[in-house]
Amino acid sequence: MANGNRVSGSLDFNPYEVLGVDEKSTDAEIVKAFRKAALKWHPDKNPDRKQQAEDMFLKISRALELLTDAAARAAYDGVCAARTARKIFVQRREQRETENRRRLREELERREAQAFSSQQDEKLAEAKLQKEVERLRKEGSDMLRRERENIERELRRKRDAFVAAKASSSAQCSSFTYNTFWICNIFIIYDILSFTVKGMDAxxxxxxxxxxxxxxxxxxxxxxxxxxxxxxxxxxxxxxxxxxxxxxxxxxxxxxxxxxxxxxxxxxxxxxxxxxxxxxxxxxCISSLNFEEKSTSTSNVSSNLHNSDLNLAKSSSQFADFEAEILAKMTNTSGIAKKQTSADGSASKFDDI
Known part of the structure; x- marks a missing residue:
């Protein structure tokens, strides 16, 4: 049996494949396979392909040396086992990497679907809010219409009461009071409607x-x-x-x-x-507090003007009576002395005016 030290150089071929045997073959089977291959690839029997025959004859000779030496064969078998184990490891790693990539892809798709679902939920929530806002705006418009009708009814009632109370007043006083009353109420209506519309549109x-x-x-x-x-x-x-x-x-x-x-x-x-x-x-931006203060102030102005007009009407009536009394005195007196006596002796009910 040849010694493993005689195997020199790097081994760039599979000795089992060169001799046509496997890892379980015995030494006798290996020698028999060598003799058969040597007869086939001997250079003297292959003059037309001498270089190829020489290379093959060298390989089968080195394969025989390696496989018939127990230590060298065991070392070679160990290298083959390590290569096989590494190949299996690489295959399993590639398989695991494929599974990991698949799981990562599935996780990515799941997150994308979740993000899309969240966006849809947010859009649905905003649509729901928009629907509620439109409902509230519609209800607010109905409320505004009802408030306008209430204001118009109240103004008509006040106008009718005012006209009835002023039926006996003079045309000048009635006209002045009527105009000032409606000017104040127009301001009130303008403030109410302006505030309500701004409040509804904002x-x-x-x-x-x-x-x-x-x-x-x-x-x-x-x-x-x-x-x-x-x-x-x-x-x-x-x-x-x-x-x-x-x-x-x-x-x-x-x-x-x-x-x-x-x-x-x-x-x-x-x-x-x-x-x-x-x-x-x-x-x-107008707040409801500012509106109430302004509305109250305008109402007070209207009330004060209304009271002033009533006082003016009373003064006008007294002035007419006073004028009639003076004219009567001037007609009944004929001289300065008589007028003086009349002025000193009789007291007028308008002396305190």
Whole structure:
């Protein structure tokens, strides 16, 4: 048996394949296979392909040396086993990588579907809010119409009562009082309708955002109402149905929205507030408190003018009686002395005027 040390150089072929045997072949089978291959590839029997025959004869000779040496064969078998194990490892790793890529792709598709669903939920929530806002606006328009009708009925009633009370007054006094009365009431109507229309047209719609579950602090509809009710009447509050911390709130008065836009909520999980509707101009925003003060002031002016007109009517009547008395005295007296006596001796009921 040849020694393994005689095998020199790098082995760039498979000795089992060269001799046509496998790993389980015995030494006798290997020698028999060598003799058969040597007869086939001996250079003297292949003069037309001598170089190829020499190369093959060298390979089968080295294969015989390697496989008939127990230590060299065991070392070679170990290398083959390691190569096979590595090949299996690489195949399994590629398989795992394929599975990981598949799982990553499925996870990506799932997240994309979830994000799309969240966007749809947010759009549905905004559509729901828009529907509620339109309903409230319609109800507000009906309320405005009813209030206008009530104002018109009240003004007609006051006008009829005023005309009946002034039927016996002079034309000049009645005309002056009637005009001043209606001027004041026109101001009142203008203020009421201007305020109501501005209040109905103004929108104060805000978007609220926060981090869901941050610092064990979260928001629900009840908590948000408790936070924002201090700024004014809330027309609508819609919570997002997605997993994100989001809500939409609308105030009945635009000024209330301006007051609430700087609210931060809980410091452990602050709110981020942005406008959905167009932000109104603070200088032109009219509050209900200013309207009530202005309406009350205008009503007081109307009442004062009405009382002044009544006093004027009374003074005009007294002046007519006074004028008649003087004319009668001038007719009945004939001289300065008689007039003096009459003036000194009789007291007029208008001396205190």
């Amino acid at each position: 929108e104060a719609r805000l978007r609220l955002k926060w981090k869901r579950g941050r610092n064990n602090c979260d928001y629900d509809e009840k908590k948000l109402r408790n936070i924002f009710e201090k700024y004014g009447q809330i027309s609508a509050l819609v919570m997002s149905s997605s997993g994100k911390g989001s809500a939409i709130i609308e105030f009945a008065d635009a000024k209330h929205g301006l007051d609430a836009e700087n609210e931060t909520g809980d410091l452990d999980n602050p709110l981020r507030i942005s406008w959905i509707s167009e932000k109104p101009d603070p200088e032109t």
